[in-house]
Amino acid sequence: MGKLYDELCKDYRFKEGMHTCINCGTCTAICPAAEFYKYDPRKIVDMVQRGSDEEIEALLKSDTIWYCGECMSCVTRCPRKNGPGLVVMALRDLSTRLGYFTESEKGRQLYPLTRRLAENILRFGYCVHPDSLNYEDHLESGPVFEWVLNNKKEVYGRLGAQYGKEGPGALRKMPQKDLDELKAIFDVTGGTERMEWVYKHSEAKAAEWGMTPEQYDRYTFEHCSRGHFNTEGENL
Ligand code: SF4
Numbered sequence: 501m502g503k504l505y506d507e508l509c510k511d512y513r514f515k516e517g518m519h520t521c522i523n524c525g526t527c528t529a530i531c532p533a534a535e536f537y538k539y540d541p542r543k544i545v546d547m548v549q550r551g552s553d554e555e556i557e558a559l560l561k562s563d564t565i566w567y568c569g570e571c572m573s574c575v576t577r578c579p580r581k582n583g584p585g586l587v588v589m590a591l592r593d594l595s596t597r598l599g600y601f602t603e604s605e606k607g608r609q610l611y612p613l614t615r616r617l618a619e620n621i622l623r624f625g626y627c628v629h630p631d632s633l634n635y636e637d638h639l640e641s642g643p644v645f646e647w648v649l650n651n652k653k654e655v656y657g658r659l660g661a662q663y664g665k666e667g668p669g670a671l672r673k674m675p676q677k678d679l680d681e682l683k684a685i686f687d688v689t690g691g692t693e694r695m696e697w698v699y700k701h702s703e704a705k706a707a708e709w710g711m712t713p714e715q716y717d718r719y720t721f722e723h724c725s726r727g728h729f730n731t732e733g734e735n736l
């Protein structure tokens with residue numbers, strides 16, 4: 501077994517999710533991601549259990565590990581008590597730590613996602629908050645959404661939300677002590693460190709491509725090539 505396999509073995513998700521795979525394909529049959537993407541959890545588990553560094557490195561640098569929705573449907577059905585979704589979580593973590601995620605399009609999207617969703621959790625206490633949204637980033641939502649964003653206070657007030665105010669209710673302003681607690685949870689659970697890995701490796705990739713972090717963020721946020729879905733031609 502190679503060094504990357506040994507690294508995976510240190511991850512509790514891998515220990516829990518990786519036993520002997522008999523290649524039955526039940527996980528793939530139940531997997532909602534396999535329905536849409538060129539994605540096959542059976543192949544991932546089979547490839548990982550061979551323990552080849554070369555194959556695991558290729559996986560860590562591929563789009564494949566970013567297709568999983570982490571729904572864990574596979575965990576409930578595997579006759580060998582494997583958890584392909586847990587194996588994928590361990591692969592994602594290792595890919596993020598080593599910076600291999602910057603070698604695939606779906607992996608590179610970790611940068612805009614972290615800058616938006618993870619930062620939103622720390623700033624607002626919500627992964628998506630209307631104050632973090634720009635209409636220009638979500639043109640597909642149409643002009644009504646633009647109008648809503650320009651009239652948030654009135655719209656959310658009419659809907660009974662607690663937008664921008666403290667106290668119970670949807671969209672309430674989180675007290676600073678709760679935000680501090682969230683940050684402490686990120687710190688002790690490894691979330692902060694993982695965000696740092698994403699920023700460090702993504703900004704190195706941006707520099708390699710001759711882009712500023714802002715340009716790289718915009719590019720990875722907007723750029724999505726064809727070839728990821730089952731209904732399209734061969735994935736490259
Ligand atoms: S956790 Fe991932 S691999 Fe497992 S069923 Fe859900 S999407 Fe598929």
Ligand code: SF4
Pocket residue numbers: 520521522523524525526527528541542545577578579580581582583584
């Ligand atoms: S269901 Fe379990 S044993 Fe069957 S292919 Fe998937 S991981 Fe392997």
